[in-house]
Amino acid sequence: MAKLVMQLDELSCPSCMQKIQAGVSQQDGVESVKVLFNASKVKAEYDEAVTNPDELTQAVTDLGYSVQSIKVK
Amino acid sequence: MKFQRWLQSVKNQIALTVGGLIAVAYGWYWLGGAVIVMQGLLLVASMVGVAPILMQAYQALKVKVVSIDLLVTIAVLGALIIGEFNESAIVTFLFLFGSYLEQRTLKKTRESIRALSEMAPQTAQVLAADGTTTTVGVDDVEIDDQVLVKTGAQVPVDGQVVQGSAYVNEASITGEAQLVKKIVGDAVYSGAIVDNGTLTVTATQVGDDTTFAQIIELVEEAQDSKSPAEKFIDRFATYYTPAVLVLALAIGLITRDFKLAITILVLGCPGALVIGAPVSIVAGIGNGAKHGVLIKGGEVVNAMAGIDTMVFDKTGTLTKGDTAVAHVQFYTAAEQATLAVTTAVEAQSDHPLATAIVQYARERGVTDLPTIERIETLKGLGVQAEVAGQTIRIGRAKMMTEAEVAGQTIRIGRAKMMTEAGIRLTGAQIAAITASQTAGQSTVLVAVDQQVVLLIGIADTVKPEAKAALTRLKKAGVKHLVMLTGDNDQTAAAIAKAVGITEYHANLLPAEKVEFIKTYQASGQKVAFIGDGINDSPSLALADIGIAMGSGTDVAIETSDIVLMQSTLSELVYADYLTKATARNTVQNIVIAVGTVGLLLLGLMLGWVQMASGMFVHEISILVVIFNAMRLIRFKVR
Numbered sequence: 001m002a003k004l005v006m007q008l009d010e011l012s013c014p015s016c017m018q019k020i021q022a023g024v025s026q027q028d029g030v031e032s033v034k035v036l037f038n039a040s041k042v043k044a045e046y047d048e049a050v051t052n053p054d055e056l057t058q059a060v061t062d063l064g065y066s067v068q069s070i071k072v073k
Numbered sequence: 074m075k076f077q078r079w080l081q082s083v084k085n086q087i088a089l090t091v092g093g094l095i096a097v098a099y100g101w102y103w104l105g106g107a108v109i110v111m112q113g114l115l116l117v118a119s120m121v122g123v124a125p126i127l128m129q130a131y132q133a134l135k136v137k138v139v140s141i142d143l144l145v146t147i148a149v150l151g152a153l154i155i156g157e158f159n160e161s162a163i164v165t166f167l168f169l170f171g172s173y174l175e176q177r178t179l180k181k182t183r184e185s186i187r188a189l190s191e192m193a194p195q196t197a198q199v200l201a202a203d204g205t206t207t208t209v210g211v212d213d214v215e216i217d218d219q220v221l222v223k224t225g226a227q228v229p230v231d232g233q234v235v236q237g238s239a240y241v242n243e244a245s246i247t248g249e250a251q252l253v254k255k256i257v258g259d260a261v262y263s264g265a266i267v268d269n270g271t272l273t274v275t276a277t278q279v280g281d282d283t284t285f286a287q288i289i290e291l292v293e294e295a296q297d298s299k300s301p302a303e304k305f306i307d308r309f310a311t312y313y314t315p316a317v318l319v320l321a322l323a324i325g326l327i328t329r330d331f332k333l334a335i336t337i338l339v340l341g342c343p344g345a346l347v348i349g350a351p352v353s354i355v356a357g358i359g360n361g362a363k364h365g366v367l368i369k370g371g372e373v374v375n376a377m378a379g380i381d382t383m384v385f386d387k388t389g390t391l392t393k394g395d396t397a398v399a400h401v402q403f404y405t406a407a408e409q410a411t412l413a414v415t416t417a418v419e420a421q422s423d424h425p426l427a428t429a430i431v432q433y434a435r436e437r438g439v440t441d442l443p444t445i446e447r448i449e450t451l452k453g454l455g456v457q458a459e460v461a462g463q464t465i466r467i468g469r470a471k472m473m474t475e476a477e478v479a480g481q482t483i484r485i486g487r488a489k490m491m492t493e494a495g496i497r498l499t500g501a502q503i504a505a506i507t508a509s510q511t512a513g514q515s516t517v518l519v520a521v522d523q524q525v526v527l528l529i530g531i532a533d534t535v536k537p538e539a540k541a542a543l544t545r546l547k548k549a550g551v552k553h554l555v556m557l558t559g560d561n562d563q564t565a566a567a568i569a570k571a572v573g574i575t576e577y578h579a580n581l582l583p584a585e586k587v588e589f590i591k592t593y594q595a596s597g598q599k600v601a602f603i604g605d606g607i608n609d610s611p612s613l614a615l616a617d618i619g620i621a622m623g624s625g626t627d628v629a630i631e632t633s634d635i636v637l638m639q640s641t642l643s644e645l646v647y648a649d650y651l652t653k654a655t656a657r658n659t660v661q662n663i664v665i666a667v668g669t670v671g672l673l674l675l676g677l678m679l680g681w682v683q684m685a686s687g688m689f690v691h692e693i694s695i696l697v698v699i700f701n702a703m704r705l706i707r708f709k710v711r
Contacts, residue, residue, distance in 0.1 A: 012176035018311070022136040038183050038355045039293035063132050064081045073281070 001031065003073040004053050006042040008065050011035075016065070023063045027051060077132070080125045087125055088169035094118035095162050115158035122165025123149045139315040144338045147318075151335035152684060163685035164339060171692035175348075178699040182352055184706060185359030186296065190289050192245040192264055197229035198222070200273060211263070212280040222272045228265045231278035231285075234258065239270025246285060246638060288638075292362045295370045296355045317341030340673045340687045345694040349662035352698060356705035357655030365623070365638035366648045373634040377618050377648065378656035379599050383551050384590060384612070386604035387558035387565065389622055389640070391572050392533040394605065396426060398433035399514055400530030402505055409439065411526050415519050417442040426515055429531045502528065513567035515560055539572040542642035549649055553598060557586045557612075586612045603645060620645065650710045658705055662698040669694040 011017065017035045020042060025033045029050025034043045044056055057067050080087075098114035123146060130142035145168050152161035198206040200219040211229045214220060219235065222228050228241065240252040245264035252268050255261055261274055264285035280286065317338065325334030354371040361368045368374060388394050405411055416434035419427035420442065505528055509516045514530035543554060556577040558565050565579035578589060590612055593600045602609070602616035613619030613632045621633035622640035630636050637644040673690055676682035682690070 010176060010180060012172060012179050018138050019133045019136060019140065022138050026136060034297075036293055036297045037351070038296040039186070041293065061078070063136070064077050064129065066078065 001045055002048050004042075004044045004046065004056055005071045005073070006044075006057060006060060007068045007070070008040045008042065008060065009068060011037055011040045011065075019063055020060060020065065024056060024059055027056060027059050030056070077128050080128050084125050084169060085173050087121060088166065088173055091118045091122040091162065091166045091169060094121070095166055098159075098162075112158050115162040116153070118162040119149060119153055119158060119165055122162065122169060126165065126168060139318060141314060141342050141344075144314065144317060144342055148335040148338040148684060151331065151338075155331055157332070157684070160684045164688045167685070167688040167692050171688075171695060174692075174696055175699065178696065178703070179352070182356045182699065182702055182706065183296075183359065185356075185363045186289070186292050189245065189292065189362055192227075193285065193289065194227035194229040194263060198226075214276055214279045216276050216279055218276050218279075220274050220276060222267050222274060224267055224269055224271065226267055228261045228263055228267065228272070228274060230274065230276035231261070231263050231283045232274040232276045233260055234272050235275050236273035237271045239272050240268045241265045241272075242268050246288065288362075288367060291367060291369060291636075292358060295368060295373075296358050297351075313343055313346075314341075336677065336682070336684050336687060339684045340670075340677060340682065340691075342688075342691055344691045345662070345666035345669055345698045348695060349666040349698040350659045352702040353655055353658040353662050353705060356702045357651060357658065357708075360705055360708050361648065361651055364644070364647055364651075366644050366651065367636040367638065368648070368652065369634050369636075373618065374652045374655045375659075376599070377601065377635065377652035380601045380618055380649070381551060382553040382555070382593050382598040382600045383546065384555045384557055384586075384593070384600060384602045384616065385574070386586075386602075386609055386612075387556055387560060387568055388533060389605040390603050391539050391556060391568060391574075391642070392535050394533065394640075396429040396515070396531045396533040398429050398529055399512075399532040400509055400528075401433075402528040403526065404502070404524070404528070405526040407526075411519065412437065413439050413442055415527065417445055418448070421445060421448050426517060426531050430517070430529060433529075510561055510563040513564050515564055533568075535568060535571045536642055538641060538643050542646050543573055545646045546649060549646075549653070551649070553593070555589070555593075557581055557589055559583075583609065583611055587615055590615050605640070620648070647710050651708060654708055655705060658702060662701055665694060665698050665701070 008020075017037045021033055021035050024030060024042060024044055027046075029047040031045040031047065033045075035041075036043065042060060046056065053070055053072055057070055060067055094114050095118050098111045098118065101114065102108065102111040126142050126149070127146045130140060130146045133140035133142060145164065149161045149165055152158075152164070194211050196208050197211050197214045198221045199209055199214060200206050200221050206221050214230055218230075220229055220232070222239075224239070234255050234257050236257060238254065238256045241255050241261060242252055243262060243265045244251075245266075246262050255270075255272060260277075261272065262285060263278075263283035278284070281290070321334045321337040321341065324337060325331060328334075350371070354374060357374055358368050358370075368377070385391050388396070403411065412434055416431055416439055419430045422428075502525055506516050506518075509528070509530035512530070512532070514532045517529045517531060518525055519527035519529070547554065554574050554576070556565065556569050556572075556574045558568075558577070558579050559581050560579055562579040565577050569575070569577040581589075586609070590600055590602060594617070599618075600616045601618040601620055602612045603620040603622070604613060605622035610632045613621060618635060619633040620635045620637065621630045623630070623636050623638035635648055637648065669690060673682055673687055676690075677687070
């Protein structure tokens with residue numbers, strides 16, 4: 001189990017939150033997702049055997065949000 | 074995919090373009106131009122404006138979310154179909170321009186935490202063995218590395234000063250812009266700024282484990298942790314949007330009034346309802362963080378605002394906690410040896426009384442401490458240790474009765490502990506204890522075997538702001554103030570009188586403090602517990618609100634709901650006033666949001682509200698709740 005923190009551009013609509021939450025949690029291997037609306041961050045726990053930070057970053061990018069930086073713990 | 078992101082990035086320009094086109098269209102018409110040209114311009118404006126909204130709706134739909142964007146997209150396309158080009162153009166403009174304003178104003182409500190996180194250090198000067206330094210990112214510093222911090226630079230790690238001295242500003246941690254002198258042996262925190270001097274620091278915590286990083290993470294999490302009311306609104310909004318879609322469809326099918334159906338889509342946008350409460354919470358928590366009051370979430374704000382009973386621990390909460398030895402009396406000739414063995418055991422404890430004894434011994438030049446073979450903390454009773462084959466006990470009265478008296482046993486503790494262990498106190502000793510306690514001192518006894526060898530009186534001073542702060546809390550509606558302490562009755566009475574508390578209970582174990590809190594809760598009181606030590610964690614956890622003093626232990630800070638970074642009671646007053654103001658603000662915003670929806674429905678039934686005017690009212694209401702929340706950013710306790 002690894003933890004990924006993505007810093008996004010400023011989130012301004014609460015529905016973005018729902019979208020990202022749904023978009024990332026529907027990825028294979030993702031155990032839990034938390035979108036911090038005010039901090040504009042996405043925290044995801046995932047199974048390293050199934051997915052990786054690049055795929056998850058791509059999932060967020062595909063939804064139309066740019067990822068500024070990522071941090072893997 | 075690239076096109077989508079490009080579309081997002083130029084959203085603001087699109088809003089501007091749409092606005093411009095609408096202005097030109099109406100200008101043309103008023104100047105007597107042909108209607109067909111105006112209609113054409115409005116059609117173009119609608120098409121341009123709806124593109125980014127449509128894209129967002131599509132992306133959401135892909136992950137099975139019915140978003141506001143979808144409602145607006147359908148409404149706009151519907152209006153285009155029935156030829157209401159002016160309505161569709163104005164709706165897209167208002168929606169895009171509104172979200173631009175939301176973004177701008179929301180940024181303001183998030184200012185406090187942003188300012189805080191921008192204070193985070195970025196790089197560190199790591200010192201090599203040969204005295205040269207390399208600049209690395211703060212995340213690349215390892216524990217036990219030595220870092221050099223010069224005047225004007227930020228301390229990049231949590232650590233201990235091993236060389237040099239300096240005045241540092243710890244405002245990023247405590248909220249207090251006061252210079253603190255740091256010398257060899259002192260702890261420094263990441264984020265502190267060296268105002269004057271140079272320090273060499275050995276890292277004990279780095280990167281995300283530093284206190285500063287944890288404060289930021291805590292505040293970020295707190296701003297997004299939702300109160301039950303918000304969770305309800307979230308759940309509501311999840312079903313609300315699809316429900317509006319279904320409702321509009323049903324009305325359209327039944328009444329055959331296509332225009333009414335698409336108007337409902339626009340009016341049904343949740344708008345201020347979704348953003349109203351969170352925006353107040355963000356501003357309130359951000360304000361607290363800037364003033365040294367860490368509030369761990371929206372739930373905490375509401376619970377704290379409703380507190381009517383405050384239970385205080387004494388030491389370190391009402392008193393400074395930086396206790397000092399005020400009186401020492403030996404009942405043995407081997408004074409230095411007794412003090413050394415006492416110090417060796419007490420050095421292992423972070424109890425305020427122990428710290429005072431160690432400090433005293435250090436001042437007296439006691440350095441040659443015996444080695445401790447085994448040490449065990451007995452909660453609320455004291456410490457039991459083996460030193461050079463002897464069993465040493467330090468703590469409260471009851472501990473002695475539980476311990477085996479074998480060979481050379483050394484006991485350090487309160488008077489009651491000695492009598493229960495069967496140790497006879499002489500008349501002179503009893504008199505000395507009474508005298509020490511009446512003076513408001515905490516009395517610690519040290520015993521070897523059945524012999525009391527040392528009496529130490531330790532005094533603690535009341536925090537200067539305590540009395541005034543407690544008076545303000547009473548005025549602000551906190552009805553019941555209580556002090557609980559493990560200390561003796563005389564000391565407790567002296568402190569309670571000094572701070573103006575009438576109800577106090579002394580000689581308590583941590584478990585007994587918990588019982589008091591349970592009793593208050595059972596009688597329907599909303600209880601906040603304010604404390605600092607490890608021993609208080611059960612009380613902090615059980616109380617409706619646990620408030621930890623920032624100088625306390627990590628455990629206490631983790632278990633608590635609110636942390637007062639500077640450990641002052643003025644911050645407690647601030648927390649009380651701020652949470653009340655934030656809770657009021659949240660209620661105002663919910664009333665505004667619900668009121669808007671009600672008004673729009675009424676307007677629709679009376680036929681006053683059209684698509685464009687409905688969207689206008691929505692956007693206004695969103696801005697009103699954001700502006701209302703922004704008042705909290707400037708909130709201050711006079």
